[in-house]
Amino acid sequence: MVRMGEVWTNTGSALASLVFIYTIFERFFPYRLREHFEPLAQRLIGFIYPYIQITFHEYSGERFTRSDAYDAIQSYLSKDSSSRAKKLTANTIKGNKSIVLSMDDHEEITDEFEGVKVWWQSKKHQSESRAISFYPKADDSRFYMLKFHRRDRKVITEKYLDHVMSEGKTIEVKNRERKLYSNNPSQNWSGYKQTKWSHVTFEHPATFDTLAMEYKKKEEIKNDLIKFSNSKDYYKKIGKAWKRGYLLYGPPGTGKSTMIAAMANFLEYDVYDLELTTVKDNTELRRLLIETSGKSIIVIEDIDCSLDLTGQRKQKKEEEEDKDETSPIEKQMKKDQGENKGSKVTLSGLLNFIDGLWSACGGERIIVFTTNFIDKLDPALIRKGRMDKHIEMSYCGFEAFKVLAENYLDAKEEDDNELFDEIKRLLEVEEIKMTPADVGENLLRKSEVETKEFCLKRLIEALKEEKEEAKRRIEDEEKKKKEEEETKRKKREEKKIKKEENEENEIALKEI
Numbered sequence: 293m294v295r296m297g298e299v300w301t302n303t304g305s306a307l308a309s310l311v312f313i314y315t316i317f318e319r320f321f322p323y324r325l326r327e328h329f330e331p332l333a334q335r336l337i338g339f340i341y342p343y344i345q346i347t348f349h350e351y352s353g354e355r356f357t358r359s360d361a362y363d364a365i366q367s368y369l370s371k372d373s374s375s376r377a378k379k380l381t382a383n384t385i386k387g388n389k390s391i392v393l394s395m396d397d398h399e400e401i402t403d404e405f406e407g408v409k410v411w412w413q414s415k416k417h418q419s420e421s422r423a424i425s426f427y428p429k430a431d432d433s434r435f436y437m438l439k440f441h442r443r444d445r446k447v448i449t450e451k452y453l454d455h456v457m458s459e460g461k462t463i464e465v466k467n468r469e470r471k472l473y474s475n476n477p478s479q480n481w482s483g484y485k486q487t488k489w490s491h492v493t494f495e496h497p498a499t500f501d502t503l504a505m506e507y508k509k510k511e512e513i514k515n516d517l518i519k520f521s522n523s524k525d526y527y528k529k530i531g532k533a534w535k536r537g538y539l540l541y542g543p544p545g546t547g548k549s550t551m552i553a554a555m556a557n558f559l560e561y562d563v564y565d566l567e568l569t570t571v572k573d574n575t576e577l578r579r580l581l582i583e584t585s586g587k588s589i590i591v592i593e594d595i596d597c598s599l600d601l602t603g604q605r606k607q608k609k610e611e612e613e614d615k616d617e618t619s620p621i622e623k624q625m626k627k628d629q630g631e632n633k634g635s636k637v638t639l640s641g642l643l644n645f646i647d648g649l650w651s652a653c654g655g656e657r658i659i660v661f662t663t664n665f666i667d668k669l670d671p672a673l674i675r676k677g678r679m680d681k682h683i684e685m686s687y688c689g690f691e692a693f694k695v696l697a698e699n700y701l702d703a704k705e706e707d708d709n710e711l712f713d714e715i716k717r718l719l720e721v722e723e724i725k726m727t728p729a730d731v732g733e734n735l736l737r738k739s740e741v742e743t744k745e746f747c748l749k750r751l752i753e754a755l756k757e758e759k760e761e762a763k764r765r766i767e768d769e770e771k772k773k774k775e776e777e778e779t780k781r782k783k784r785e786e787k788k789i790k791k792e793e794n795e796e797n798e799i800a801l802k803e804i
């Protein structure tokens with residue numbers, strides 16, 4: 293058995309020999325000769341050790357900015373490491389909804405890509421500095437090391453790294469806590485920590501499953517969304533910015549806002565709820581757009597109320613009126629008043645927002661407008677290409693009712709046949725119009741005593757009442773119409789009588 297003392301003696305003498313050889317080499321080989329020798333040495337090393345290593349540090353550039361690449365790799369490896377690495381660490385990443393499990397320091401896992409094997413290692417540098425640091429991260433710098441055979445260099449540098457980044461980012465997006473943003477009034481844009489958008493966590497529970505709508509229409513919208521979100525290369529190929537516009541229109545309570553929430557949950561996108569009336573002008577609108585991130589839905593609700601489409605024309609009229617005024621002070625006062633009136637966003641500003649050059653920055657986006665009155669909107673705003681898909685949100689049909697009945701009461705057609713038949717007759721034969729919001733309100737259990745049958749019967753009563761109400765409304769309208777016609781007719785007659793009287797008077801006067 294070799295004794296410990298002998299091992300140390302042998303190692304010591306080997307090291308001494310190496311130092312001696314290196315000193316001889318440095319002294320007797322001139323610099324120029326060494327220059328030739330070094331590549332040779334590198335090749336020799338490469339022959340013995342054919343692997344290449346790349347390191348990805350946790351903090352890059354400035355000391356305390358976390359590297360995006362490190363985060364993406366961490367997310368990418370988390371899917372494999374949680375099942376394959378023996379030692380794991382649990383990290384909470386800011387903005388993530390769940391804990392990310394990644395391999396612990398000095399663990400190694402392998403990965404395969406297009407038949408190429410790579411090794412990933414998580415490592416840690418421990419700083420030798422003994423100085424007390426306020427920053428816990430300052431002393432330990434972590435990094436990932438990627439090792440691969442040099443023959444695979446091309447695949448790794450040209451394809452694999454891109455694959456890791458994009459997969460990692462997709463996982464990051466999936467894990468992140470989604471946000472609902474709303475724009476701040478511009479007077480709050482400056483100052484400490486003030487931003488253009490404020491946010492809260494987006495937690496709307498609506499999904500396409502809970503949305504009351506015909507199955508076919510729902511599937512069509514879902515397919516459209518999937519196709520859009522997977523079409524990065526296609527949009528690039530056809531030279532179009534990667535965005536899609538939806539116009540949701542229909543009466544109040546038909547589910548326009550609910551549909552937006554369902555879309556956001558389906559695609560796992562953030563939502564930017566843009567309140568146009570607080571945006572001062574077109575420049576501000578553009579600045580808000582630049583601050584939105586990719587994978588988001590930008591929503592402008594009630595577009596017909598948000599924007600005065602005749603604004604530009606009004607402005608011109610005001611300018612013409614200004615010409616007559618003599619005092620420049622008065623002019624300035626009027627101008628100032630005009631500026632404080634509210635939003636000066638114009639139609640062209642909004643069109644620029646939707647498909648100007650700026651709209652292409654920052655990844656995929658969906659823009660959704662909602663309105664109760666589609667006819668009020670300028671055709672330029674809603675033409676195809678700007679608003680690619682127009683979706684009508686309508687009164688509750690039988691199919692939509694079935695979705696609500698199942699969601700609210702667990703009621704199915706086969707179980708409650710008679711009540712369902714009656715509701716079908718009322719909705720389809722009698723064509724009673726009720727919004728899904730009102731149908732839902734009737735189906736909602738307000739106490740324990742309200743059974744399924746009770747709620748369905750309440751809906752039937754409400755539908756019948758709605759029919760009577762609609763009848764009354766029509767009768768009232770007809771009555772009003774008739775009254776208006778009657779007053780018009782009376783006015784015409786009075787005019788005629790007056791005219792005849794005048795003519796008679798004129799004749800009488802002439803005769804005198």
Ligand SMILES: Nc1ncnc2c1ncn2[C@@H]1O[C@H](COP(=O)(O)OP(=O)(O)OP(=O)(O)O)[C@@H](O)[C@H]1O
Nearest residue numbers: 502503504543544545546547548549550728729732
């Ligand atoms: N199609 C629907 N499916 C499921 N629930 C719906 C539907 N439509 C309306 N609701 C219910 O009615 C409520 C109001 O709906 P929502 O706010 O989406 O209507 P809206 O069309 O946006 O109305 P408005 O034009 O007034 O903004 C929602 O909370 C939702 O529960």
Ligand SMILES: [Mg+2]
Nearest residue numbers: 548549550593
């Ligand atoms: Mg709404």
